[in-house]
Amino acid sequence: MTDAKDGWSLPSFWLSEMAPLTRRPRLEKSGSVDVAIVGGGFSGLWTAFYLHELDPSLRIAVLEKQVAGYGASGRNGGWVCPFFPVGWGRVESIFGAETTRRFSEELVGTVDEVGSRVAELGIDCDYTKAGSISFMRNQAQVGQAEDDVKAIERRGLSGDWRLLGAREAEAMLRVSYADGATFTPECATVHPARLVRGLAKSVESRGVEIYEDSPVSEVEDGFVRVGSVRLSASKIVVATEGYTAGFERWRRQLLPLYSMMIVTEPLSDAQYEAIGSPNPGLCFADHRHLVIYGQITHDRRIAFGGRGAPYHLGSRVSRIHDTHGPSRDGLQRELLKLFPALRGIRIARHWGGPLGVSRDWFPRVAQEPATQLWRIGGYAGDGVATTNLVGRVTARRLLGLADDSASAAVFGRPPRDWEPEPFRWLGVNLGLNLTRVVDRLEDRGAPVSALDRLRRTLIGQA
Numbered sequence: 153m154t155d156a157k158d159g160w161s162l163p164s165f166w167l168s169e170m171a172p173l174t175r176r177p178r179l180e181k182s183g184s185v186d187v188a189i190v191g192g193g194f195s196g197l198w199t200a201f202y203l204h205e206l207d208p209s210l211r212i213a214v215l216e217k218q219v220a221g222y223g224a225s226g227r228n229g230g231w232v233c234p235f236f237p238v239g240w241g242r243v244e245s246i247f248g249a250e251t252t253r254r255f256s257e258e259l260v261g262t263v264d265e266v267g268s269r270v271a272e273l274g275i276d277c278d279y280t281k282a283g284s285i286s287f288m289r290n291q292a293q294v295g296q297a298e299d300d301v302k303a304i305e306r307r308g309l310s311g312d313w314r315l316l317g318a319r320e321a322e323a324m325l326r327v328s329y330a331d332g333a334t335f336t337p338e339c340a341t342v343h344p345a346r347l348v349r350g351l352a353k354s355v356e357s358r359g360v361e362i363y364e365d366s367p368v369s370e371v372e373d374g375f376v377r378v379g380s381v382r383l384s385a386s387k388i389v390v391a392t393e394g395y396t397a398g399f400e401r402w403r404r405q406l407l408p409l410y411s412m413m414i415v416t417e418p419l420s421d422a423q424y425e426a427i428g429s430p431n432p433g434l435c436f437a438d439h440r441h442l443v444i445y446g447q448i449t450h451d452r453r454i455a456f457g458g459r460g461a462p463y464h465l466g467s468r469v470s471r472i473h474d475t476h477g478p479s480r481d482g483l484q485r486e487l488l489k490l491f492p493a494l495r496g497i498r499i500a501r502h503w504g505g506p507l508g509v510s511r512d513w514f515p516r517v518a519q520e521p522a523t524q525l526w527r528i529g530g531y532a533g534d535g536v537a538t539t540n541l542v543g544r545v546t547a548r549r550l551l552g553l554a555d556d557s558a559s560a561a562v563f564g565r566p567p568r569d570w571e572p573e574p575f576r577w578l579g580v581n582l583g584l585n586l587t588r589v590v591d592r593l594e595d596r597g598a599p600v601s602a603l604d605r606l607r608r609t610l611i612g613q614a
């Protein structure tokens with residue numbers, strides 16, 4: 153499918169809805185800027201936005217290999233949620249109770265920060281705070297969900313997290329079977345491509361230079377190179393998330409793990425009623441381990457995704473992996489298991505993209521020792537809101553401003569490498585398959601604690 157003006161294809165339903173897109177001009181001339189940002193996704197663009205806000209005199213350039221939003225930012229499920237890829241118990245054991253509590257507050261506040269910036273910048277991206285419901289579909293999920301909510305209360309973490317009975321849950325969204333659900337109103341949804349493209353336009357209108365079609369081939373302290381063109385910069389931020397392994401010096405920092413999605417045709421009135429006439433913008437999931445996520449869009453489609461696609465040897469990322477037949481079929485099956493009333497619905501598009509996962513699942517704002525070279529990212533699947541928070545922390549750190557936020561502490565944790573290949577490939581794929589097995593065993597009511605520990609260790613979540 154070609155849907156860009158210069159004849160190339162856009163990698164998600166969301167981006168295709170914005171077709172035809174014209175790529176901004178590439179970086180053609182050598183020169184110098186104060187800050188060069190590599191990667192035109194949410195991370196790079198929010199960083200540019202807050203840098204400019206703090207110091208409008210800065211000359212900032214964003215270099216993007218394809219088009220702004222080409223990566224995960226233009227492909228995701230559109231959940232703007234205060235979720236964090238690392239369990240709260242683990243965050244607390246590393247940073248202590250007070251920092252953990254403050255950090256949860258900063259994450260919850262970020263959902264509103266995104267909403268108020270979207271309004272201020274006039275970005276039309278369907279930002280809607282309709283909350284997130286996560287169903288409990290077996291006894292293990294009930295236990296896990298209850299423990300999670302109790303632990304949040306015990307720690308005094310920010311936000312409103314509720315347990316719903318089966319009836320209350322069904323009143324929000326009707327799935328085939330649920331013992332109840334957890335619900336938080338602290339989540340919003342967006343049309344992700346409209347948000348990221350709108351953000352690019354806004355920062356550009358403020359004077360940030362954006363170069364598309366500009367793959368950075370070399371990053372050193374003081375300059376980046378696009379082909380033979382050299383751009384000098386006092387500070388450099390690399391915000392390439394799932395593509396970071398393409399740079400030799402960071403090839404073991406962020407593991408590209410694919411998340412895949414499908415989107416249905418708009419539901420008919422009868423289909424919409426059959427699933428309980430949910431509020432547009434509602435996020436939904438369940439408490440299984442191999443994450444699934446859905447969004448009810450404003451034009452009454454279901455955008456539905458999940459993890460579990462294989463990890464590719466050597467952290468390979470390629471357009472070929474953006475689609476994966478077994479994942480598409482698996483997602484369609486899971487969607488129909490949740491909503492049998494949708495049998496026969498047409499899937500309008502299937503796509504996917506790489507998440508960036510660090511060895512301990514913590515996102516980072518990391519400075520290379522004794523340089524002005526920064527690397528940000530590692531959100532796993534929770535980056536639509538967190539990129540905004542990371543953008544604010546990065547901007548303050550680059551400008552040398554004091555920052556006593558809990559986020560600065562959490563994102564400042566020293567990075568750790570993934571194992572060399574082929575151990576990385578073996579461990580991660582075995583971990584992914586075991587996660588699927590654990591979910592199936594839990595569906596049957598079988599005990600899984602030893603297997604669960606093993607799979608967490610393999611994928612780095614122990």
Ligand SMILES: Cc1cc2nc3c(=O)[nH]c(=O)nc-3n(C[C@H](O)[C@H](O)[C@H](O)COP(=O)(O)OP(=O)(O)OC[C@H]3O[C@@H](n4cnc5c(N)ncnc54)[C@H](O)[C@@H]3O)c2cc1C
Pocket residue numbers: 190191192193194195196215216217218219220221222223224225226227228229230231232233366367368369391392393394395396398410411412413445457503504505506507529531532533534535536537538539
């Ligand atoms: C299918 C899917 C569903 C998801 N769903 C959700 C969700 O619902 N909620 C949520 O919170 N998170 C979700 N995520 C994760 C979220 O989308 C990401 O965490 C977030 O978008 C990361 O933004 P980023 O700017 O760091 O990375 P990206 O958006 O990936 O941007 C990196 C950019 O760098 C560019 N680039 C790479 N190499 C180079 C180079 N050498 N030179 C120049 N440019 C380069 C890429 O083209 C890309 O545009 C999902 C991700 C995927 C893939």
